[in-house]
Amino acid sequence: MDPQAAKFIGAGIACIGMGGAGIGVGHIFGNYLAGALRNPSAAGAQFTNALIGAALAEGLGIFSLVVALLLLFT
Amino acid sequence: MAQAIDPIHQFQIFDIAGPFHIGGYEISFTNSNLFMGIVVLVVTGILIAASSKAALVPGRLQSIGEMWYQFIENMVKQVLGHEGKKFFPLVFSLFSFVLISNMLGMFPYFFTVTSHVIVTAALAVFVVALVVVVGISKHGLGWFKLFVPHGVPMVILPFISIIEIISFLSRPISLGLRLFGNMLAGHIVLKVFAGFVVVLGSLGFGGVIGAIAPLAMAVALTALEFLVAFLQAFVFAILTCVYLNDALHPSH
Numbered sequence: 001m002d003p004q005a006a007k008f009i010g011a012g013i014a015c016i017g018m019g020g021a022g023i024g025v026g027h028i029f030g031n032y033l034a035g036a037l038r039n040p041s042a043a044g045a046q047f048t049n050a051l052i053g054a055a056l057a058e059g060l061g062i063f064s065l066v067v068a069l070l071l072l073f074t
Numbered sequence: 075m076a077q078a079i080d081p082i083h084q085f086q087i088f089d090i091a092g093p094f095h096i097g098g099y100e101i102s103f104t105n106s107n108l109f110m111g112i113v114v115l116v117v118t119g120i121l122i123a124a125s126s127k128a129a130l131v132p133g134r135l136q137s138i139g140e141m142w143y144q145f146i147e148n149m150v151k152q153v154l155g156h157e158g159k160k161f162f163p164l165v166f167s168l169f170s171f172v173l174i175s176n177m178l179g180m181f182p183y184f185f186t187v188t189s190h191v192i193v194t195a196a197l198a199v200f201v202v203a204l205v206v207v208v209g210i211s212k213h214g215l216g217w218f219k220l221f222v223p224h225g226v227p228m229v230i231l232p233f234i235s236i237i238e239i240i241s242f243l244s245r246p247i248s249l250g251l252r253l254f255g256n257m258l259a260g261h262i263v264l265k266v267f268a269g270f271v272v273v274l275g276s277l278g279f280g281g282v283i284g285a286i287a288p289l290a291m292a293v294a295l296t297a298l299e300f301l302v303a304f305l306q307a308f309v310f311a312i313l314t315c316v317y318l319n320d321a322l323h324p325s326h
Binding site for chain 1: 082149152248251252254255256258259305308309312313316
């Protein structure tokens with residue numbers, strides 16, 4: 001296989017990981033919203049925790065994007 | 075044509091004054107340096123203007139300054155408690171620098187300082203090194219109890235310790251890469267959608283009609299990017315607080 005083509009295929013495969021991060025962030029905010037609708041008075045205090053969780057989950061997706069960019073541009 | 079819509083071109087660093095040879099090193103004043111200076115000037119300018127004419131009933135600018143200050147003050151108080159008051163200037167500076175560089179990067183032809191991994195990695199390594207220094211100077215060798223959690227059976231304790239150490243060592247990487255990746259990906263996506271508009275628009279009348287969809291998408295993505303710019307600055311600041319909390323209270 002042409003090494004350049006293999007690089008592009010690898011970058012595409014690496015980006016599949018971002019879908020997992022999307023699922024994770026969706027889970028966090030979906031469950032936050034479900035909890036907030038059940039108990040709206042406790043929702044405000046937990047929004048920060050929801051954002052921290054979303055940031056931690058999103059970071060793993062960003063790793064796969066960085067791997068893809070490294071494959072493309074090095 | 076291909077050169078004109080290159081989405082990576084916006085991240086190029088070039089010398090404005092330059093390269094000077096000082097002590098065997100090549101040192102030059104780049105556009106990144108220029109925009110870091112602009113960011114610092116904007117932050118200090120806004121805050122000085124907001125606090126110079128302090129009134130009992132705050133005006134618009136003073137309200138912005140007070141909200142900015144109280145937002146970070148509440149965050150530090152909530153996460154770090156009373157002890158964390160001496161870290162407030164650090165967290166406030168980090169938040170302000172990251173927020174204003176993200177926001178300035180959203181303007182056309184402006185350089186985004188935080189879209190370079192060397193800048194964000196330097197900030198993140200500084201934060202985690204500070205956690206180690208503060209933790210050891212405050213608790214001595216007892217700080218290493220951070221890696222030995224309470225109430226874990228002896229059988230799995232070595233594995234838990236190894237996992238804790240790995241997760242601690244990956245913090246500077248994840249903290250720096252998160253900000254860098256978000257800024258880089260967001261700006262690339264904006265430029266790619268703007269490129270669709272240009273390419274479709276050059277195809278004649280039908281293309282111009284077709285270009286409405288990516289144009290609307292680019293407008294929506296710009297709004298999203300402003301949200302991400304604020305959110306990433308907030309996340310950087312609050313993760314700094316969470317990590318500093320480990321230094322202050324290691325046995326959790």
